[in-house]
Amino acid sequence: MPLAEQLLDASLWASVTRALIPVLLAAIGGMICERAGVFQISLEGMMLVGAFGAVAMAHVSGSATIGSAAAVMAAVLLSLILAFGAVSRDGNPIVLGIAINILALGITSFLLPQLFGVRGTFQPEGGVRIPRLLLPGLSELPFLGPVLFSLSFLGYVALVLVPLTWFVLFRTPVGLRLRGVGERPMAAETLGVSTNTYKYLAVIASGALTGLAGAQLALGNVGVFAENMSSGRGWIAVVAVLLGRAHPVGVLGACLLFGFAEAFGFRLQGQGLAVQITDAVPFVVTLIALVLARKRFTRLLDLSETKI
Amino acid sequence: MTPELELRGITKEFPGVRACDGIDLTVKAGEIHCIVGENGAGKTTLMSILYGLLQPDAGHIVIGGRHTSIHSPLEAIDLGIGMVHQAFKLFPTLTVAENVVFRQEPSRRGVIDRRGASRRVRELADAYGLSVDPDAVVEELPVGVLQRVEILKALYRQASVLILDEPTAVLTPQERDRFFEVIRRLRDSGRTILFITHKLAEVMAVADSITVLRQGRSVAELDPAETTPEEISRHMTGRDVSPVRRGRTHTPGKVVLSVETLEVEGFHGLTAVDGVSLEVRAGEVVGIAAVAGNGQSELVEAIAGLRPVVAGTIHIGDQKVTHADVARRRRAGLSYIPEDRHRVGTVAAASISKNLMMGYQRSAQLRRGRWLSLAAVERHARQLCEHYSIKTHSVDAAAASLSGGNLQRIVVAREMSHDSPLLIAEQPTRGVDIGAIQFIHTQILDARDHGRGVLLISAELNEIQALSSRILVMFEGRIVAELDPDTVDEADIGLHMTGGAKVGA
Amino acid sequence: MLKAAQRGVTTAITHPVTLALVASFGLGGVIIAATGGAPLAAFSEMLAGGFTGRGLHNTLGRSIPIIGMALAVSLAFRAGFLNLGGEGQLLMGALAGTMVAITVPGPGVVVVPVALAAGAAVGAGWALLAALGQTHLQVPLLITSLLLNYVGRSITSYLVRFPFGAPGEPFATTVPVPEAGRIPRVTLIPGGRVSISLVFVLALAAVLAVLYRRSVGGYETEMVGLSGPFARYGGVNVRRHTLLVMAGAGAIGGMVGTHLVIGETFRYIDADMSAQSGIAWTGLMVSLLALNRPMLIIAAGLLFAGLQIGGFAMERATGVSWQLAQVIQALVIVALVSRFAVTWKRRRAEAQATAPDAPEGEDAHVGKV
Structure with a gap:
């Protein structure tokens, strides 16, 4: 197929949305934390425990819904470490986030043989999946149907969250206070807004959403858990928050870019390019985007306050 | 009507220093009450206690004849006390109106009524001659305007007592005169103003009554009609101060x-x-x-x-x-004493000797061959501490342990000694x-x-x-x-x- | 004398690092119990397996890359940069060093240093990509160094599968490194042999310790790390320091990677190396635990290496999966960060409270409400 035709191919864009959903869910969580002034880089780890919790409980219960709920629980539990360490104890969120990511990798790799007696990959017989919801009528539209209206329930959740978080952040008292807390905690405190409460809620929200991201990742297509299966998506979500300046529309844009890169890389694979090279495409695209959007991240350039 | 405000025997100790030492203060309703004192006299600590930011170790607050304890700014706000801090507590990326209504947002069915908020802010501003655009974003406004936003915040919360901490530091003489008009108008509307300053001319210009603090005590209560700047100054310092003079005339060189x-x-x-x-x-x-x-x-x-x-x-x-x-x-x-001694002029986490050696690290004085001589580094730091009267028990102590004045002496010592x-x-x-x-x-x-x-x-x-x-x-x-x-x-x-x-x- | 010793013991027991270790082993025990194991038996197997007999030798061997990666992290961290790209630097350097060791002819005394130098150069180059992004493009090193791991993994995977791959093998690997290109093993303590790299890495720690404490560059780097604005104001070239420490970190990473092949497995096996790359993260944790101090890094590195080696023994003896070691290591850091912050915050608050003439009205007096 010529390139132009490929770019308008509905199946390409359908795989863009599929690649996009988990990253978008995690990135929205990261965005809420960023707005509350907590630098959240443990998305990768939370996504991983979410995926594990989802597969484990879906296997035990036979229900994707229970699996997804378990994913949320597991990731929220992990997020509480960050909330406690970084908010209550004023620890460094970057160092904590890294430790949480390592912890997540360790604990899932530990539990896999411990609970299910397998290593590397766990694919339960008759694996439970989150079914796709074909929206009546809409899913039959040409192009838009397969791209936007044949998603899993969590897919719709992710897409609806974009306008919803915008509305909450910029039009409601809770959103105003959350932004205030993130920007000038002292000022918010003197007006009687408890910064810790808002930060805790933001971190927990990011845990819940990133847990869902893990569920979508594990149960969206095949119902399988593989060691380290988040494979950088959580980090891409972190970058999406930065690139999108913690604004819902910007974050969606950044996630779209990543989703497109992944789908396109996958497509290139089909045309004979080595999988080892196409795997790198999303990361290379992300790096290029970082360079193009530079000067936005001055806050992260000087980490001289970074102490454990 | 605004009640009378009394502070009785307020004492507050920080490790190593008694910031407030049994301060008494009586403020009549509807007056402009100036609290003067040098830096470190306890003015800000006292006001932070009144605003609920700090808890006193002893003493109590009486408002309108009733004993009150104030545990948080929120309680202070509920009691009708508002405070404009010297370092503004505003949200830079939010609008003026959003800053003012923060946490008391007018809303309809969970959605902020943004137009209503702007209108309320404009009405308040017009009523007291505080011209501001409610929809402007705060970070784009000059400091003088930011101060008005802070006052609006207090007024929006129906403050009847307004604490102003060194409010004129950021104003030009002309802005200052306008600002005095505003606070007189606020007083005439029945509000009580607590005006903290160390500038005597301002005290003489606006005060209805004056309390002088020195080393954590209230040392005098004065009536501006019957006192002079010289008398206030004597109370503030406990002695007659002769300001440093320029001294001899000189002929500039190259x-x-x-x-x-x-x-x-x-x-x-x-x-x-x-x-x-x-x-x-x-x-x-x-x-x-x-x-x-x-x-x-x-x-x-x-x-x-x-x-x-x-x-x-x-x-x-x-x-x-x-x-x-x-x-x-x-x-x-070049040597340079920067404006921001906390962020630029020193490093809080490093030792005093490491703070003092910046700029000297390549000089032969501190080295033995290629390597730094730790003994020479320490000797150098000791000499500077002695010569510039930097009070510390050890040059290995972190700069964070120093007071503001001593910290500035570090910067001055280092930059002056470069000659x-x-x-x-x-x-x-x-x-x-x-x-x-x-x-x-x-x-x-x-x-x-x-x-x-x-x-x-x-x-x-x-x-x-x-x-x-x-x-x-x-x-x-x-x-x-x-x-x-x-x-x-x-x-x-x-x-x-x-x-x-x-x-x- | 006795009193001083007592005080010393008390300080050691109540030290945050000790408390963090105790807390994380406690939590690890809870996890073992919760998954149906016997914590005490598991831990005693772990300690015995990691620190006695043959296990001790394995621990020494394992500690080489861990200490190395921790030193690399400490170098950048002291300058205020979190280099999360150790994995990529290690892999890129490893493949380069391996290929040199395979292709360059000559005696071992020539080939091994040249291979290590090649690994160092490529590792440094890979790290400099992130550093240059920070200094010249204002893209934060924290993020780019991490993202480059994934790219580095892809590149090495591809190279070892296609251009550098050994033909006819069922998995992606290079051909074996010839005898001359291998790092020799020696008997340091009786009962087993260990790679001579151990001596090298301990010497590196000593050199860095002296550099950090006694050199002008060490002082300047420390100031850059504590406060960028202060260092810049004092005339320190922050950009140069950034590039230097990152190049140094990458070089160490590249040499560690090269050692992993020409000192241990003798061929670059893709799957193996991907699994090994977790060492970069272990090194990061070791450096954090040791507060970036080289001599403490040796101790912490031995401890973490022992936990990993002991983990395998624990799994063999009790069936408790060895990844528990990784869980405990991460918990140590979590506990350390959460608890350390308390003392740190308190000290800061005290420092401010004792400042009677700190600028009034600043947040100094106000504290958290």
């Missing part, structure tokens, strides 16, 4: 700094310094007077090598350093106690007398007047006047600082 048609970009890439030319000669102090945000900080940063130059040239001594790095400028003869021909002193006495102020002033004049050239930037006009050999006034990035400190008065300088005398500029 040029140590020359800046020609300098152009520098500031925040958001706007031109902050717009074609400035100036010279500093050995043996003179050149003072730059300007209202905050008129390019003086950018000018200094450009000279110090911390901000790129867009156009023009800078020479230190006879070396051209327009685009040179900091190290080269320092070798050419370089050019010294830039930027707000050298901001927020330090009177002892340190006198010490620093003496050091600057000594440096001048030893043939160094000094560029002094200060927001304190009396400091500029007392120390400068020549005064340059900066306004909107340009130098608009050169004045003789012996013949101008504060009002004149103020007029130039606000662009009010553009003739000849």
Whole structure:
């Protein structure tokens, strides 16, 4: 197929949305934390425990819904470490986030043989999946149907969250206070807004959403858990928050870019390019985007306050 | 009606210092009550207790005859107390209206009524002559306006007692007069104003009554109609203070700094310094007077090598350093007391000796062969501490353990001891106690007398007047006047600082 | 004397690092119990397996890359940069070093240093990509160094599968490194042999310790790390320091990677190396635990290496999966960060409270409400 035709191919864009959903869910969580002034880089780890919790409980219960709920629980539990360490104890969120990511990798790799007696990959017989919801009528539209209206329930959740978080952040008292807390905690405190409460809620929200991201990742297509299966998506979500300046529309844009890169890389694979090279495409695209959007991240350039 | 306010025996101790030592204070309803004292006299601590930010170790607060304890700003707000802090507590990216209504947002079915909020803010502003645009974003507003936003915040919360902590520090003389109008109007509407300051002229201008604090005690209650600035000053310091004087006249020597048609970009890439030319000669102090945000900080940063130059040239001594790095400028003869001693001038987490050795680390004095001599580093630090009266039990202690005045002495000690021909002193006495102020002033004049050239930037006009050999006034990035400190008065300088005398500029 | 010793013991027991270790082992025990194991038996197997007999030798061997990566992290961390790209630097350097060791002819005394130098150069180059992004493009090193791991993994995977791959093998690997290109093993303590790299890495720690404490560059780097604005104001070239420490970190990473092949497995096996790359993260944790101090890094590195080696013994003896070691290591850091912050915050608050003439009205007096 010529390139132009490929770019308008509905199946390409359908795989863009599929690649996009988990990253978008995690990135929205990261965005809420960023707005509350907590630098959240443990998305990768939370996504991983979410995926594990989802597969484990879906296997035990036979229900994707229970699996997804378990994913949320597991990731929220992990997020509480960050909330406690970084908010209550004023620890460094970057160092904590890294430790949480390592912890997540360790604990899932530990539990896999411990609970299910397998290593590397766990694919339960008759694996439970989150079914796709074909929206009546809409899913039959040409192009838009397969791209936007044949998603899993969590897919719709992710897409609806974009306008919803915008509305909450910029039009409601809770959103105003959350932004205030993130920007000038002292000022918010003197007006009687408890910064810790808002930060805790933001971190927990990011845990819940990133847990869902893990569920979508594990149960969206095949119902399988593989060691380290988040494979950088959580980090891409972190970058999406930065690139999108913690604004819902910007974050969606950044996630779209990543989703497109992944789908396109996958497509290139089909045309004979080595999988080892196409795997790198999303990361290379992300790096290029970082360079193009530079000067936005001055806050992260000087980490001289970074102490454990 | 606003109730009477009483503080009884308020005591507050921090490790090693008793900030408030049984302070009594009675404030009548509907008056402007000035609380004066030197830095460190306990003014801000006392007000933080009244506003619920700190809890007293002893003593109590009586409002309208009722004993009250205030555990948080929220409780203070509920009691009708509002406070405008010296460092504003505003959200930069939010609008004026959002800042004002924060946490008490007018809303309909969970959605903020943004139009209603703007309207309320505008009504309040108009009622008290506080002109602000409710929909402007705070970070784009000048400081004078930010202060009005802070006052609006308190008024919106129906404050009947308004605490103003050093409110005029950020204002020009003209803005200050307008500001006094506003607070008189607030008093006339029945509100009580607690006005914290150390500027006696202001006290005489607005106070209905005066309480003087010294070393954590209230030492005098005065009636402005029956007192004089001299008497207040005596109470503040416990002695008669003779300010440092410029002293002998002198003939300036060779040029140590020359800046020609300098152009520098500031925040958001706007031109902050717009074609400035100036010279500093050995043996003179050149003072730059300007209202905050008129390019003086950018000018200094450009000279110090911390901000790129867009156009023009800078020479230190006879070396051209327009685009040179900091190290080269320092070798050419620059030393620099920066405005922000906490972030730029020192490192809190490093030891005093490591703070004092910056700039010396490559000098033979501290090295043995290739390596640093730890013994020499310590000796160097001890010498400086002794010579500049830095009080500390050990030079290995972290700089974070020092008080503001001692911290500034570290910066002064280090920069003075370099003995370089050019010294830039930027707000050298901001927020330090009177002892340190006198010490620093003496050091600057000594440096001048030893043939160094000094560029002094200060927001304190009396400091500029007392120390400068020549005064340059900066306004909107340009130098608009050169004045003789012996013949101008504060009002004149103020007029130039606000662009009010553009003739000849 | 006795009193001083007592005080010393008390300080050691109440030290945050000790408490963090105790807390994380406690939590690890809870996890074992919760998954049906016997914590005490598991831990005693772990300690015995990691620190006695043959296990001790394995621990020494394992500690080489861990200490190395920790030193690399400490170098950048002291300058205020979190280099999360150790994995990529290690892999890129390893493949380069391996290929040199395979292709360059000559005696071992020539080939091994040249291979290590090649690994160092490529590792440094890979790290410099992130550093240059920070200094010249204002893209934060924290993020780019991490993202480059994934790219580095892809590149090495591809190279070892196609251009550098050994033909006819069922998995992606290079051909074996010839005898001359291998790092020799020696008997340091009786009962087993260990790679001579151990001596090298301990020497590196000593050199860095002296550099950090006694050199002008060490002082300047420390100031850059504590406060960028202060260092810049004092005339320190922050950009140069950034590039230097990152190049140094990458070089160490590249040499560690090269050692992993020419000192241990003798061929670059893709799957193996991907699994090994977790060492970069272990090194990061070791450096954090040791507060970036080289001599403490040796101790912490031995401890973490022992936990990993002991983990395998624990799994063999009790069936408790060895990844528990990784869980405990991460918990140590979590506990350390959460608890350390308390003392740190308190000290800061005290420092401010004792400042009677701190600028009034600043947040100094106000504290958290």
